[in-house]
Amino acid sequence: MAIARTGDSLIRVEDVHLLTGDTTFVANAAPDAAFVHYVTSSFAHALIVGIDVSEAAAAPGVLAVVTGTDLEAAGRPSVMPGLTPPHPSFAATPVLARDRVRFVGEAIVAIVAETEAQAADAAELVVVDFDPLAPVIDLATAHQAEPIFEAAESNVLVTEERPDSSPIDFSQFEVVVRSEFNNNRVHPAPLEGRVASARWIDGRLEQHAACQGVHPMRNALASWYGLEHDQIRVTTSDVGGSFGAKARAYPEDLLLGHLAQVVGRPVVWTPPRSADMVGLGHSRAQLHDIVIAGDRDGRLRALQAHVRTDTGAYPAAGLAQARNATRMLPGPFDIEHVHWTLDAVATNTTPIVAYRGAGRPESGSLLNRAIDLFASEIDIDPIEVMKRNLLPASALPFTSAGGVIYDSGDYPGCLDVLLRELDLDSLRAEQTQRRNDNDVKMLGVGVAMFVDRTAGVPGAEYGAVHLQPDGSFVVHTGSSPYGQGHYTTWIQLVSERTGAAVESISVFHGDTDVVPRGGITGGSRSAQKAGSAVAVATETLVDEARAHAARMLEAAEADVVLDLERGHFHVTGSPGAATVGWAEIAALLIDDAANADDDTSHVMKCEADFEPDNHSVPYGAYAAVVEVDRETGAVTLLRMVTVDDAGTMINPMIVLGQVHGAVVQGIGQALYEEFVYDDAGNPLTGDLLSYTMPSAVEIPPLEAHMTEHPSPNNPLGAKGIGESGCIGAVPAIQNAVIDALRPLGIHHIDLPLSPQRVWHAIQQAGIDLAVGETDHRNRRGQ
Structure with a gap:
């Protein structure tokens, strides 16, 4: 029986049931449900002239066919709730498209059938008569194209500028560098895509969802259906990843309750990967136009x-990500001197949603590329x-x-640790030798430094601790884990404060009927908010238990202390005398409750809501060592060295796991991933064969290091870590990669750094050098 404390690398308790297959994913949690399949648009931009569902409705096994017109007849809202200013109301997302489609993958018709195959077969029988319109695909020119919304003056939906600031006069600076970058559109690709089931029980809607928070999902459903919160129950359990993409409800999620009502039985929706490649939100998708200036001695003066930012066809998180990208500068x-402007532009592409980092990775890339060009x-x-x-550290x-x-924090100290672990002098010596030998494998070393802003997603988080009749504990948390290790971490926090063995503590989440409130798990906020709530609730419970222990020990409450090594209360200065454990306190309270005829399912409960006064700012220094094959353009990542500071580490193993996961996703964006459309808006990377991602084979051993500067903004001293690697x-x-290719006169290549793109830049550099063109500072990679 072990007690865990902050700083212990307690093995994750939530993995055993996953490894043994004892899971409750949505797809295997609704055995009695009918199946939902959505007919989606095959055009990026078109008018809907007509929809014929007659053959589909008569197909074998079909229980219902629902269109946007049917929703209107049923009195349901035609658009998603939640679009807020400054987004224009005309850009709200339709639940089912009726008159116009604006991206490939937009839902038009819902089909409910006895089997998944019957629903898919019936979908083939739906005839949608489209009148194609010119699509707007290219973000670089979208602001000049015909608006995709009839009520809009242009595709620029929102423009903003840094408050109380004005454009910088760069004539005053010694060195000025200008450039443009593309931050590539990516697909989140969680192992489990958008899935949900819905049913009505005694007039209440019950929805089981693979989401990032049951309470925000409940709130969205309540808004759309016009129901009170207590008329809806949302549950979640095992979730196969999300990374931000499932933080909010999709139209297809909202509609499930209506479909269940229409057919009079539970329904489940488990779309194929091909549907999710275009239906699940995309992310990143920004263009950066930068000017950086300073002195020839290396002092930076202005940025x-x-x-x-691309919003896609309907605004979701694109604007928020652009705001993060700018506001994390410098x-x-x-x-x-720092100034920025931004605009959010609509295109006929999959809507942009939050994805691991949500604008802060874009900011980090913008900033570090700008400094590299200046250098x-x-x-x-x-x-x-x-x-x-x-x-300097003294400035904080x-x-x-x-x-x-x-x-x-200590930013210079963080860089010092990185350089020590990297052994930069040896790498530069090897690089020089390779260049002298004209080695076809060109060595490059790149460094990036960044800060993050975590726990910035508004709202408090809930935590409660229940003492059970047998002296064990159950934690209720408003957080909704999907791989982060919340159960293990919350158990450590309770064990540390009660002296209880980890085996006697369990965690419950994901049911709006049981957990009264909660937010989303996102923005690297969980340890700081939900963890702090659990810690505060536990400390309150210990204080209340001390009073009961004092009664049993016949001592003054102020004289009673908790021995955290044994999990027993005793009188101060007499640890070897009479003691009272948690089971004895539970028994006392059971007797008290029995005398009062009270419920004894739990004998003591303390709860807390925690909202920090401010966000926290983790930071890091990262280095990559690569080989670039000059003949093929192939990039091989040899080393990835990281130094992060996430404040106090409750569980260092879990922290490093978060670093590793985010770094691998960053490697994916840098070298492999890009969602591509043709000029007509047809996806060219609409499956996992054409949309490439790194496998374990492409990932070198990750050399991850940590420093600890606690945050003063929460009682745990924790900062977020889940997104820093990206x-x-x-x-x-x-x-x-640019460091490797700099002798060729290459100063920038856009992401991702695929062999084709790098090879093309090398070939173009050779042509330019041959004709005497040596200024490549503003060249964008192809």
Whole structure:
């Protein structure tokens, strides 16, 4: 029987049932349900002239066929709830498209059948008469194209500028560098896509969802159906990943309750991967136009950026991600003049949603690429430029140009740790030798530094601790884990504060009937908010239990202490005398409850809601070492060295697991992943054969290191860590590839750094050198 404390690498308790197959994923949790299949648009932009569902409705096994017109007849809202200013109301997402479709994959018709195969077969019989319209696909030109919304003056839905700021006059600076970057569109590709089931029981809607928070899902359903919260129950259990993409309800989710009502039985929706490749939201998809300026000695003076973000066909998280991208500037660097503008632009593509980092990775790439270009212009090593401009530890706490309060840390110290672990001098010596030997395998070293903003998603988080009749504990949490290790972490927090063995503590989540409130698991907020709530509730429970222990020990409450090594209360100074354990306290309270005729399912409960006064700011320094094959353009990642600071680490093993996962996703964006459309808006990477992702074979051993500077903004001292790897890995790898190719006159290649794109840049560099064109600072990779 072990007690766990902060700093222990307790083995994850939530993995055993996954490894043994004792799971409750949505697809195997509704055995009596009918199956839902959605007919979606095959056009990126078209008018709907007519919909003929007669053959589908008569097909074998079909229970119902529902169109947008049917929804209107049933009195259901035609659009999704939740679109808020400054987004225009005319851009709200239709639940089922009726008059016009705006992206390939948009839902038009819902079919319910006895089997999944029958529903899919019936979908083939639906005839939709389209009148194609010119699609708007290219973000670079979308602002000039015909609006995709009839009520809009242009496809630019929102424009913003840094408050109380104006464009920078760059004529005052010694060195000025301008460039443009593309932050590539990616598909989140969780192992389990969008899935849900719904049923009505005694007039209540019950929905089981693979989501990031049952309470926000319940709230969305209540808004659309016009029901009170207590008329809806939402549950979740095992979720096969999300990374932000399933943080909010999709139209197909909302409609399930209506379909269950129409057919009078439970329904389940488990779309195939091909449907999710275009139906599940995409992310990133930004263009960056930057100007960076400073002195020839490497001092940075000014940074200006315009961020154009793709919202996709309907605005969701694109604007929020652009805001994050701008407001995280200028990262950990001391740059006096900072200005930004942004615009959010609609296109006929899959809507943009949050994805691991949600704008902060885009900011990290923008910033680190800009510094790398500046360093190249003044012919100083980029690492040296970073050193000369980092905020010193003495400057913290510090309020950035974006209003982000950097709470604690040591940015120069973090870089020092990275350089020590990297052994930069040896790498530079090898690089020089390879260049002297004209080695076809060109070595490159790239470094990136960043700050993150975590627990920035608004709202408190809930935690409760229940003492059970046998002296064990059950934690109720408003957080909704989908791989993060919440159960293990919350158990550690309770064990540390009660002296109870980890085996005697369990965790429950994901049921709006049982857990009264909660938010989404996103924005790297869970340990800071939900964990702090659990810790506060536990400490309150210990204080209340002390009073009962004092009664049993016949001592003053102030004289009773809890021995955290044994989980027993005793009188101060007399640990060897009479003691009272949690089971004895539970028995006392059971007797009290029996005398009062009270419920004894749990004998003591304490709960808390925690909202920190401010966000926290973790940070990191990352380095990548790559080989670039000059003849093929292939990039091989040799090393990935990371140093992160996430404040106090409750469970270092879980922290490192989060770093590893995010770094691998960053590697994917940097080298492999990009969702591509043709000019007509047809997906060219609509399956996992054409949409490439790294496997374990492509990932080198990850050299992850941690420092600890606790945050003052929550009682645990924790900062978020789940998204940092996506922020640092991408620019470190991109800078490393450019470092390898710099002797060829290449100063930038856009993401992803695929062999084709790198090879093309190498070939173009050779042509340009042959004709005497040597200024490549503003060349964008193909």
